[in-house]
Amino acid sequence: MKYVDEFRDPQLIANVSREIARLAGAGRHYRIMEVCGGHTHAIYRHGLKNLLPPNVELIHGPGCPVCVLPMGRVDDGLSIAQQRDVIMTAFGDMMRVPGTRGTPLEHKARGVDIRMVYSPLDALRIAQSTPEKHVVFFAIGFETTAPSTALTLARARALGIKNFSVFCNHVTIVPAIRAILDSPDMRLDAFVGPGHVSTVTGCRPYEFIARDYGKPVVISGFEPLDILESILMILRQLRSGEARVENQYRRIVPWEGNLPALQAIGEAFELRPYFEWRGLGFISQSALKVSSAFAAWDAEVQFEVPGIRVTDPKAAQCGEVLKGVLKPPQCKLFGKECNPEHPVGALMVSSEGACAAYYRYVHLSESVPA
């Protein structure tokens, strides 16, 4: 893949990281949040942290849809899964997220029919081939995955498939960023904007961050060079006292977004008045529900959903970690009650979660970053 190799050229990468170190200088600390889970993954995967000077700190934001799903919603979904003649379908990364009585995988081991799918269309296909069952798709994700759920709903309606519905947990990124910006302990200097989400939303929705809060945003691609270049662009803005939205990922992200995808989302979904985010609490207009036009395919209409609310253990400090106020090891549960195999908080669930990543370092060594 020639295309990717250019963005992994060691020489170019060395040049950019040298330029970052030069610009960052010394004496000031820069806190940059990458909002998107895909960036967190790439940063971890390519070990970008040690290509940055110590005073340029990356903070993993709320952009992992699995990480921000509250436990009560997992319980709700599992209670649907346990009803008669239901097949629950979910993405692989959903399978290990704990509800109060275990993860979807553990429920599956107890005989609940939960299947892993790679796209909502796969779930629809299962519905077509098993007409005697009702297939529910446990939908999660930001604007990145919402269009495919929307298109699947449209297809189900067009084909008149009655034994299929969506348990919708789609969330939207902008209100979450606003909630972080509004929090009193906010200490961030800038944002690496999400790449995949922005292919759908475009760049405009982030303009308020620069305009109202004076923080630079650079929409970034996912290759090592993309991310480093975005950090460089951020440092340039910060050094010259500017705050703008810039698009580093121009080869993929159109400034205006993807209109057909936005339209599909608009038809299939409505905004919820509020939704709970793990670690961040209730955020108004931050999530989507299946629109009334698709009520026949809305699991929350078709099934009794208990509406379980589970508060995270008091000592869990996921919110503070998400906002970059605390480092994972400063959470009281870190490495004790909360560890990758038995995550209490969501940041311990996926291997790129801030806490899970730290956990590995702690188990390593003598030199735990403070």
Place this chain on the structure above:
Amino acid sequence: METVERDVPRVRFNDAQIEMAHGAGGKASRRLVEGLFVPLLANPILATLSDSALSDFKGSKLATTADGYVVKPLRFPGGSIGELAVNGTVNDLAVAGAVRPLGLMASFILEAGLPGEALRAEVEAMADAAARAGVSIVGGDTKVVEHGFADGMYIATFGFGEVDARANLGPKRIREGDRVLLSGPIGDHGITILLARGELDLEADLASDTRSVAPFVEALLDAIAEDLHWMRDPTRGGVATALNELVAATELGITLFEEAIPLRDEVRGACEILGLDPLHIANEGQILAVVSADSVDGALGAMRSVAGGEHAVCIGEVRAKPARAVLAVTAYGGSRLIDMLVGDPLPRIC
């Protein structure tokens, strides 16, 4: 009968129920083995946790191994459950130094309703694989369970062989500065099985790498026996898990050079799409070997002289730090920790 005195073992396995992860070869499997089997069945041979048990027998060292095969589908590009059952068992013996196994036994658990033809095909595949590996299948057992209680067929195997007198292997033998060698591209088997299930809308021109690795081991013993410190065939849990198990048994760490690790484009592509780390994907025909630094060329020459070993490479180095961890460095100096497989992100594949 005399009474047996037994210390009350401390069992640390508290998992409420058995999950797929307990058979996936990663962390949960390890917890099961070390927390339940080892303390309850306590004995010094078991405690070494090698793929083959090594016992002294009339002046030579005997390797024995047992394995179960539950792969689905039964046949896949490049192989089948029968072939896997023979090769996998031969390989567990081979990496313990028993390159010429004395015999295998096979136990079949069949599901009522399995077409006779399907069983015949697997027994044939076993006979072929055994002939290729120069081993006889000398016994076995057959059980049939009711329809719906097994996925067609399961095969459990048992193998035994004499360890080559030149082999002196084990985690305790690895030293700082040793090199980690790999016989060829990784992930072919795991990704092939994943795609063969037809659950993904992905197609790739891939085949399982199932084969006997004994020729690699024999070539290494011929070339650098004294400098060959450790070997393993990285099956379930992949290269990441095999190397993590190695460093966990030492005070040392391993640094991998990520760009040196051979990977087919198809495997790389499937892993990127599915969010999998190729280092966690199962292999069936590759070996990892740790050898002393000055015998790297000899060892690579030996591996490359074996058919299928043309792409053998050095992928890493044993270092003092970080201790007991596997680190991967990228071409541009980034680094990341390579953990064991946690849980089981994949459907079962071997």
